[in-house]
Amino acid sequence: MKGLRDKTDQILKAAVTVFVKKGLQATTQEIAKEADVAEVTLYRKFATKQNLFITVIKHVLENQFNSHVMKLANEGNTEYFFKSIIENRLEVLSKNTPLVKMLISESLMGNLTEEIDLPNIIFTSLKHGLDHHFDEEDVNTELCARQLGGIFLSHIVLPNQHPFHTLDRMEKDKLVEKYAKSLKVLI
Amino acid sequence: MKGLRDKTDQILKAAVTVFVKKGLQATTQEIAKEADVAEVTLYRKFATKQNLFITVIKHVLENQFNSHVMKLANEGNTEYFFKSIIENRLEVLSKNTPLVKMLISESLMGNLTEEIDLPNIIFTSLKHGLDHHFDEEDVNTELCARQLGGIFLSHIVLPNQHPFHTLDRMEKDKLVEKYAKSLKVLI
Amino acid sequence: MKGLRDKTDQILKAAVTVFVKKGLQATTQEIAKEADVAEVTLYRKFATKQNLFITVIKHVLENQFNSHVMKLANEGNTEYFFKSIIENRLEVLSKNTPLVKMLISESLMGNLTEEIDLPNIIFTSLKHGLDHHFDEEDVNTELCARQLGGIFLSHIVLPNQHPFHTLDRMEKDKLVEKYAKSLKVLI
Amino acid sequence: MKGLRDKTDQILKAAVTVFVKKGLQATTQEIAKEADVAEVTLYRKFATKQNLFITVIKHVLENQFNSHVMKLANEGNTEYFFKSIIENRLEVLSKNTPLVKMLISESLMGNLTEEIDLPNIIFTSLKHGLDHHFDEEDVNTELCARQLGGIFLSHIVLPNQHPFHTLDRMEKDKLVEKYAKSLKVLI
DNA sequence: AATGAATGAGAATTCATTCAT
DNA sequence: AATGAATGAATTCTCATTCAT
Incomplete structure (x- = not known):
């Protein structure tokens, strides 16, 4: 049951951490590293940094x-x-x-x-x-x-x-x- | 009557404008362009971007x-x-x-x-x-x-x-x- | 059969050539040009010029x-x-x-x-x-x-x-x- | 009796110091600073860094x-x-x-x-x-x-x-x- | 004679993003 | 689905040197 959702979650979690610390200035490299995922994978799943940011923040705002x-x-x-x-x-x-x-x-x-x-x-x-x-x-x-x-x-x-x-x-x-x-x- | 104080003022003015708009993210290139001055000139006068920023902001805070x-x-x-x-x-x-x-x-x-x-x-x-x-x-x-x-x-x-x-x-x-x-x- | 090891080797070879000629003064630009590779690629692979230099020289010293x-x-x-x-x-x-x-x-x-x-x-x-x-x-x-x-x-x-x-x-x-x-x- | 020879000597002395430490890589800025002289003054007197270097070294070789x-x-x-x-x-x-x-x-x-x-x-x-x-x-x-x-x-x-x-x-x-x-x- | 001011050309390094596998 | 490899465009900053006074 690994893969798929797994990596996406890893990325989302890592992205929150990093974005919270550095804001939009955070680099995809940092996020990828924190998520232990290849940098491209972010792009496969979220197309752009902007988009990843928005997705992540929406998520958090809704939940918390x-x-x-x-x-x-x-x-x-x-x-x-x-x-x-x-x-x-x-x-x-x-x-x-x-x-x-x-x-x-x-x-x-x-x-x-x-x-x-x-x-x-x-x-x-x-x-x-x-x-x-x-x-x-x-x-x-x-x-x-x-x-x-x-x-x-x-x-x-x-x-x-x-x-x-x-x-x-x-x-x-x-x-x-x-x-x-x-x-x-x-x- | 030109020269001397002139360029420094140009830079300071331009720097306020650009920094206000973009914050620390503003690039020295933008500032130099706005000031109509070579980029190096900023560095000759203010050594680093950080320093230019601080100088400019201190100035403004004191005056306004x-x-x-x-x-x-x-x-x-x-x-x-x-x-x-x-x-x-x-x-x-x-x-x-x-x-x-x-x-x-x-x-x-x-x-x-x-x-x-x-x-x-x-x-x-x-x-x-x-x-x-x-x-x-x-x-x-x-x-x-x-x-x-x-x-x-x-x-x-x-x-x-x-x-x-x-x-x-x-x-x-x-x-x-x-x-x-x-x-x-x-x- | 191309790719992968290829570019790394190109870089190493070019780096030796250029470093031998100019020492640490050699610029990454020169090396990249000699290697027919984008300058960034050097940095992706070797992080810093220093590091590239050390890597290259170690290599040569060991082999020759x-x-x-x-x-x-x-x-x-x-x-x-x-x-x-x-x-x-x-x-x-x-x-x-x-x-x-x-x-x-x-x-x-x-x-x-x-x-x-x-x-x-x-x-x-x-x-x-x-x-x-x-x-x-x-x-x-x-x-x-x-x-x-x-x-x-x-x-x-x-x-x-x-x-x-x-x-x-x-x-x-x-x-x-x-x-x-x-x-x-x-x- | 100051001036003239004075500054030239200052420069020569400073240049030896700095060139010895850093070789041709030494910058005219460093030398000027060490000599407590404006950078341009070097150029007035020696035209180019190369020339200053040669002058200085010749001097030293002859004397010592x-x-x-x-x-x-x-x-x-x-x-x-x-x-x-x-x-x-x-x-x-x-x-x-x-x-x-x-x-x-x-x-x-x-x-x-x-x-x-x-x-x-x-x-x-x-x-x-x-x-x-x-x-x-x-x-x-x-x-x-x-x-x-x-x-x-x-x-x-x-x-x-x-x-x-x-x-x-x-x-x-x-x-x-x-x-x-x-x-x-x-x- | 001396200098403050200014600069064009480059240097190392970083970043978001695309390509090929 | 995932990734290693590669890059164009910027970014901060440095240097030798010229200009105007």
């Missing part, structure tokens, strides 16, 4: 960043809704800092297509969630989404000695509550 | 980003202090979006030395300003600085149809006031 | 300079031993004058690692052979080896209208005999 | 290698004549090992014109001295000169832990005597 903003948006209680989103997203982003950093970096240089442009995806999904939650109400969801995004970015981009996911329960709760409160002020 | 956080920090009124910082930084960052994007991008990939690592610089200077302002008081300035940084980042990194510096007076005031209020909640 | 000093050292008769070494080494060195010149030249400039440093190799192997031959006896083998080396060098480095290998049988015998006799005086 | 072979050749006693030459040349060469190595190296690569081709000069002057000394006699001066040259070369080119000029009086005498005796065998 699948946001449930929409589900949470149904929650009636706004504060709870805010807290849920904040905690959930901070947790996920914080756990994937290297990948997130790389994606933001590439996004800023305009190297990403829409479907894998993480900042865009985050902002858009937040906006949609907020629009859904506040439905008829007159709330500036754009500003709100931006503020939420800013909170997330501040944890990734700015120096941070205590990544969110390493905090204990109480610290998390306290922080999330503060963020939620400061958000409500904007409404 | 010189923050007055410290001066503003002397302001007694906290709300006014917040509003001043927010408005001032948003204005500057917003006016230099392409450069800022590039610097954040390179910072995220770990390509910048401390002295030109913009996110670091911003966070640190905010922190110091806040420490100064709140002196004896028991305020979580780290959180505060992070939140401020997050606000700035949200305007640069997230999709933004209305850059801050293009807003009219009233829109700016409104926005800044909201941010300031939401900040005060964190104290 | 393999000294039998040790075997000859077993000979009981000292005069015969001397004559054998002298004739054999002069013959080989004389037949490879251009290569030998280049190697001595690079050696003198300190560009060679021990394993391909011909003067060193020659002196050391002579010394060992003499030590073996004279075993218990009290002979200044260092001086002896130096004198032998000097004889060889004098044929390579000094102007020489009649390279050893172009002499006829009788001339060779006479010359070798003289050298052997002069050597015995040193013992 | 001026052989007195001819004077010694008048000596009637052959053994004393031999010993004088050997001692004198070994002393001089040994004291200038780095320079001599460089010159032999460049000579071997065919980079020297006749007037500064040290191996050639040595061999020729030895030959002339011997021809003069042995005048009418039927001596193979070519062989003799070669053997002498070989002795000198063996001290420069082969590994040598005890350079001749560092030996004490007795060691020198012993060595020189041996060489002289072995030489006489060739006559």
Whole structure:
């Protein structure tokens, strides 16, 4: 049962590792080496480096960043809704800092297509969630989404000695509550 | 009246343009072409691409980003202090979006030395300003600085149809006031 | 039947030619051209110019300079031993004058690692052979080896209208005999 | 009284230093730096690197290698004549090992014109001295000169832990005597 | 006489990608 | 399906030398 899927998986795994570390600058040589596969094999399977990159990133985004903003948006209680989103997203982003950093970096240089442009995806999904939650109400969801995004970015981009996911329960709760409160002020 | 300073300036100007567009990936060839100068001339004057980059960026940061956080920090009124910082930084960052994007991008990939690592610089200077302002008081300035940084980042990194510096007076005031209020909640 | 080993051999052959003519100064471009191969191909196969050089020289030294000093050292008769070494080494060195010149030249400039440093190799192997031959006896083998080396060098480095290998049988015998006799005086 | 001659001397001194260390590969930049002079100044004064090299080397050869072979050749006693030459040349060469190595190296690569081709000069002057000394006699001066040259070369080119000029009086005498005796065998 | 500025020509090396097997 | 071999196009950087002052 070896071969086929096997090598493809090897490549995908290796590609994540290497792309996360070096971004699009990563060379196919490095990836091939990490995957223990001939360089050409990448090309047989993915045609171009670009394509390999997109495939890999799509894969990861689907598996690890699948946001449930929409589900949470149904929650009636706004504060709870805010807290849920904040905690959930901070947790996920914080756990994937290297990948997130790389994606933001590439996004800023305009190297990403829409479907894998993480900042865009985050902002858009937040906006949609907020629009859904506040439905008829007159709330500036754009500003709100931006503020939420800013909170997330501040944890990734700015120096941070205590990544969110390493905090204990109480610290998390306290922080999330503060963020939620400061958000409500904007409404 | 030509010569001397001339070519150096040509190079510096061209280098900003090209580096802003492409980051460290920019080639010395491109820069030389943009500067209408032989490629070697860059090397005679700046020895390495890295060095040219650092020189150029330092220059720009000193001239265009010189923050007055410290001066503003002397302001007694906290709300006014917040509003001043927010408005001032948003204005500057917003006016230099392409450069800022590039610097954040390179910072995220770990390509910048401390002295030109913009996110670091911003966070640190905010922190110091806040420490100064709140002196004896028991305020979580780290959180505060992070939140401020997050606000700035949200305007640069997230999709933004209305850059801050293009807003009219009233829109700016409104926005800044909201941010300031939401900040005060964190104290 | 082409391909594979083919290009590698082409490169090796071309590299010898060019390196012999120009030493380490030879450019990979020249070598590639001489080998009728793309320049990159050298790098794919040998990674660096240095490495190509070392590989090539090791190869040649093994194939063409393999000294039998040790075997000859077993000979009981000292005069015969001397004559054998002298004739054999002069013959080989004389037949490879251009290569030998280049190697001595690079050696003198300190560009060679021990394993391909011909003067060193020659002196050391002579010394060992003499030590073996004279075993218990009290002979200044260092001086002896130096004198032998000097004889060889004098044929390579000094102007020489009649390279050893172009002499006829009788001339060779006479010359070798003289050298052997002069050597015995040193013992 | 500064200027003029001053700078020229600075350059010449620096050039020796650098050329001795690196041979013709030395760059004019290095030399200029060592001489604390602008690079162009070299060109003003010496037109090309080649020319600077030749000038410098001629200078040194005249001042430090001026052989007195001819004077010694008048000596009637052959053994004393031999010993004088050997001692004198070994002393001089040994004291200038780095320079001599460089010159032999460049000579071997065919980079020297006749007037500064040290191996050639040595061999020729030895030959002339011997021809003069042995005048009418039927001596193979070519062989003799070669053997002498070989002795000198063996001290420069082969590994040598005890350079001749560092030996004490007795060691020198012993060595020189041996060489002289072995030489006489060739006559 | 001396120099700061500038450069054309090359050098080693890397990279994404194609070809032949 | 997988790969070893090969490459054109770039990339950073160096060097001897000329120009203008």
